[in-house]
Amino acid sequence: MEVVNISRRSGYQSKKRIIDAAIKVFSQYGYSGATMRMIAKEAEISVGGVYLYFRNKEELFLFLMREKIKDLELKLSSILNRVRSSKEALKEYVKSVIAHATENRELILIHTRELGFTFGMEIKKEFFEKQKKLLKGVIEKGVQLDEFKEYNSEEAAKLIMHIIRGYVLSVVEDPENLIDPDECVKIIFNGLLKVKGDSSPSLCSRSE
Structure with a gap:
């Protein structure tokens, strides 16, 4: 039994070394x-040891994509579960995505410039749907707590995701001309925060 455990530990360490490399x-x-x-x-x-874990370079890069997305998903889920205020949860969510993009700038740059938009599309679609569902829940909770205006939560969630994705591309492509993360949050909130006496319609308002 001990031999098996050592073997598993060795396999994990080898794979981690390959990923880091x-x-x-x-x-x-x-x-x-x-x-x-x-x-x-x-x-x-x-080289043979690397091929034991990954058949080719494409499979290895896709694995890196999944791992980075998984790390981000865990971080974002933790934030949304930990922070009670919808306003603060959304603020931390946006900042965490931006921080993640900054930390992984080189890999995102490779993806966008060399591999193209369609590479790993299924992975990205799955991530987008999960995050849309999370954001939808935050917005609906914010409406219930009287923090946010009443919106079509699904459309609002998609809009926020697109704003964040645009910001992420800016982090990668044009880091010298970035909007401050706090300002990015303010721009989003200016359309979400409820103002006393404000009854104006919104782009994502519920249809009658």
């Missing part, structure tokens, strides 16, 4: 410039 090599050489041999050398593992 892949992030470094992809960031330094880009997707087209990176090779499985370079990743193996960086990980100090044989």
Whole structure:
């Protein structure tokens, strides 16, 4: 039994070394410039050892995408479950997505410039749907708590997601001309926060 445990631990460590090496090599050489041999050398593992875990470079990059998205999903779910105020939850949500994009700028840049929009589309669609559902819940809770105006929560959630995605692309493509994250949150809130006596219609208002 102990031998099995050691083997599993060794396998986990080897895979982690490959992943860490892949992030470094992809960031330094880009997707087209990176090779499985370079990743193996960086990980100090044989090329055959790398192929035990990943069939090719595309599968490895897709795995990195899933892992990074999974990390972000866990962080965002934790925020929304921990913060009671919908206003504060949404604020922390936006800031966390921006921070994640900043931390993973090189990988996102490779994805957008070298691999194109359709690469990993199913992964991105699944992430978008999950986040839309989370944001929809936050908005509906905010309406119930009288923090937000009454909106079509699904349309509002999609709009917020698109604003955030645009900001993420700005982080990657034009980091010198970024709007401040707090200002980004304010722009979103100016259309959400309830103002006393404000009965004006909104773009996402419920249809009669």
